[in-house]
Amino acid sequence: xxxxxxxxxxxxxxxxxxxxxxxxxxxxxxxxxxxxxxxxxxxxxxxxxxxxxxxxxxxxxxxxxxxxxxxxxxxxxxxxxxxxxxxxxxxxxxxxxxxxxxxxxxxxxxxxxxxxxxxxxxxxxxxxxxxxxxxxxxxxxxxxxxxxxxxxxxxxxxxxxxxxxxxxxxxxxxxxxxxxxxxxxxxxxxxxxxxxxxxxxxxxxxxxxxxxxxxxxxxxxxxxxxxxxxxxxxxxxxxxxxxxxxxxxxxxxxxxxxxxxxxxxxxxxxxxxxxxxxxx
Amino acid sequence: xxxxxxxxxxxxxxxxxxxxxxxxxxxxxxxxxxxxxxxxxxxxxxxxxxxxxxxxxxxxxxxxxxxxxxxxxxxxxxxxxxxxxxxxxxxxxxxxxxxxxxxxxxxxxxxxxxxxxxxxxxxxxxxxxxxxxxxxxxxxxxxxxxxxxxxxxxxxxxxxxxxxxxxxxxxxxxxxxxxxxxxxxxxxxxxxxxxxxxxxxxxxxxxxxxxxxxxxxxxxxxxxxxxxxxxxxxxxxxxxxxxxxxxxxxxxxxxxxxxxxxxxxxxxxxxxxxxxxxxx
Numbered sequence: 001x002x003x004x005x006x007x008x009x010x011x012x013x014x015x016x017x018x019x020x021x022x023x024x025x026x027x028x029x030x031x032x033x034x035x036x037x038x039x040x041x042x043x044x045x046x047x048x049x050x051x052x053x054x055x056x057x058x059x060x061x062x063x064x065x066x067x068x069x070x071x072x073x074x075x076x077x078x079x080x081x082x083x084x085x086x087x088x089x090x091x092x093x094x095x096x097x098x099x100x101x102x103x104x105x106x107x108x109x110x111x112x113x114x115x116x117x118x119x120x121x122x123x124x125x126x127x128x129x130x131x132x133x134x135x136x137x138x139x140x141x142x143x144x145x146x147x148x149x150x151x152x153x154x155x156x157x158x159x160x161x162x163x164x165x166x167x168x169x170x171x172x173x174x175x176x177x178x179x180x181x182x183x184x185x186x187x188x189x190x191x192x193x194x195x196x197x198x199x200x201x202x203x204x205x206x207x208x209x210x211x212x213x214x215x216x217x218x219x220x221x222x223x224x225x226x227x228x229x230x231x232x233x234x235x236x237x238x239x240x241x242x243x244x245x246x247x248x249x250x251x252x253x254x255x256x257x258x259x260x261x262x263x264x265x266x267x268x269x270x271x272x273x274x275x276x277x278x279x280x
Numbered sequence: 281x282x283x284x285x286x287x288x289x290x291x292x293x294x295x296x297x298x299x300x301x302x303x304x305x306x307x308x309x310x311x312x313x314x315x316x317x318x319x320x321x322x323x324x325x326x327x328x329x330x331x332x333x334x335x336x337x338x339x340x341x342x343x344x345x346x347x348x349x350x351x352x353x354x355x356x357x358x359x360x361x362x363x364x365x366x367x368x369x370x371x372x373x374x375x376x377x378x379x380x381x382x383x384x385x386x387x388x389x390x391x392x393x394x395x396x397x398x399x400x401x402x403x404x405x406x407x408x409x410x411x412x413x414x415x416x417x418x419x420x421x422x423x424x425x426x427x428x429x430x431x432x433x434x435x436x437x438x439x440x441x442x443x444x445x446x447x448x449x450x451x452x453x454x455x456x457x458x459x460x461x462x463x464x465x466x467x468x469x470x471x472x473x474x475x476x477x478x479x480x481x482x483x484x485x486x487x488x489x490x491x492x493x494x495x496x497x498x499x500x501x502x503x504x505x506x507x508x509x510x511x512x513x514x515x516x517x518x519x520x521x522x523x524x525x526x527x528x529x530x531x532x533x534x535x536x537x538x539x540x541x542x543x544x545x546x547x548x549x550x551x552x553x554x555x556x557x558x559x560x
Binding site: 005007014015017018019020021022023024025026027028029030031033060061089091098099101102103112114116136138139140141142147148149150151152153154155157158161181182 | 285287294295297298299300301302303304305306307308309310311313340341369371378379381382383392394396416418419420421422427428429430431432433434435437438441461462
């Protein structure tokens with residue numbers, strides 16, 4: 001079960017894969033990415049990830065990238081690595097060109113991937129729930145595009161770890177709760193699952209969408225609307241959603257206990273159903 | 281006069297210089313940079329650039345990087361390239377590590393440089409003045425750190441070019457004028473040079489500082505304070521400041537003619553004095 005990289009058509013060991021220093025991904029963060037996980041040797045939501053990748057590429061006016069070629073590369077890499085529970089990271093940059101802000105002419109997007117075993121969240125975290133802090137959102141205005149403009153997320157995650165908690169949740173200057181550093185957030189209030197609507201301020205999460213669909217199937221009321229920190233602190237339950245995060249309970253935020261401080265029934269039900277669906 | 285790269289101690293052709301795909305500069309934009317220019321074979325404001333580089337590194341809690349080692353590398357590269365009018369780009373990333381938001385332990389910052397002939401601004405642009413549009417600032421909240429979180433700057437510059445103008449000027453949602461995509465901005469109002477104060481929203485520009493000092497020497501009143509688009513449109517003069525930009529007049533913004541639409545006397549005087557100082 002080797003860890004492997006893909007680099008513009010070639011498959012090679014990760015530590016052998018290199019890009020030119022004038023790749024625009026390196027000098028401008030002019031690149032988009034996706035992360036796809038497999039369960040029992042099957043990629044989960046591959047087409048949804050390819051959809052979002054296309055959306056990010058179009059949103060940044062990239063030269064055209066063949067969806068079919070990306071899909072084929074993902075499948076080849078996945079087959080070659082023979083990892084049952086794999087995480088495939090895909091990054092596409094605008095291309096390589098002498099440094100200049102404006103889009104360069106005639107460059108070819110660079111396609112890079114890695115495949116590794118997924119690092120599962122610790123079982124205690126899933127069982128007892130995670131902790132978080134909030135902090136003011138200081139990211140750029142297009143968080144709906146899945147780009148490598150991730151330094152604020154890095155700094156926020158590090159701040160959370162330094163504070164002894166699992167993650168940080170970005171909140172607008174007016175108190176609107178956006179999302180965490182690498183996952184969306186939902187609360188349960190009066191039995192309804194509530195999550196931030198799709199705007200440029202949050203990532204259109206694929207697990208977020210799956211969870212909304214599961215709520216509808218399971219007859220759990222669900223609503224995409226803005227909510228503030230007071231609603232977060234006063235929620236019955238709170239959880240993060242993401243590809244590796246899946247559905248992860250958050251039981252303490254800014255030292256406020258959420259609900260009774262235990263993993264709630266809606267969170268537990270959604271995670272269980274999501275796992276069943278993903279390993280099906 | 282070869283174009284060269286520097287890569288962690290080695291000097292090599294630019295197109296041979298590569299970094300691992302798991303360099304955090306590539307996957308997170310977790311890197312800082314500087315751009316230093318020479319005039320007549322002498323580097324201008326080298327120590328000021330090294331100061332700011334240190335400030336950016338500290339602001340992001342990077343592992344320690346020897347200022348002396350960076351200076352030595354810059355000077356070696358500069359000597360080796362034998363370019364009279366050189367532009368040296370320096371980029372330092374946090375290091376190389378399997379992708380994970382949190383700061384990795386025990387990694388070594390990666391130091392990359394390129395040296396090339398400076399591409400001068402066209403003489404017509406300096407003579408007749410440049411044009412610009414404004415757009416709402418959608419960058420992240422730490423623009424005072426010189427990082428590669430530059431995608432908004434890229435998109436804004438491209439938008440300006442598509443609109444047939446030279447550059448875009450970022451303006452807050454309340455109308456406060458911040459800076460352009462790769463330079464600071466000043467206006468002249470009632471004979472006073474006015475520029476945005478140093479806050480997390482703008483880069484602490486080195487040419488900005490040199491210009492403020494020149495104003496004081498030349499007995500031109502100068503003030504660091506907030507101003508809005510109405511003051512910008514109604515200014516007597518307006519100009520950008522930056523390492524390659526130097527002092528560049530802006531004569532039309534959002535189709536408003538600034539002053540009489542010609543390069544103003546304060547702008548001309550400051551540019552002339554700056555050039556004298558830099559080639560001295």
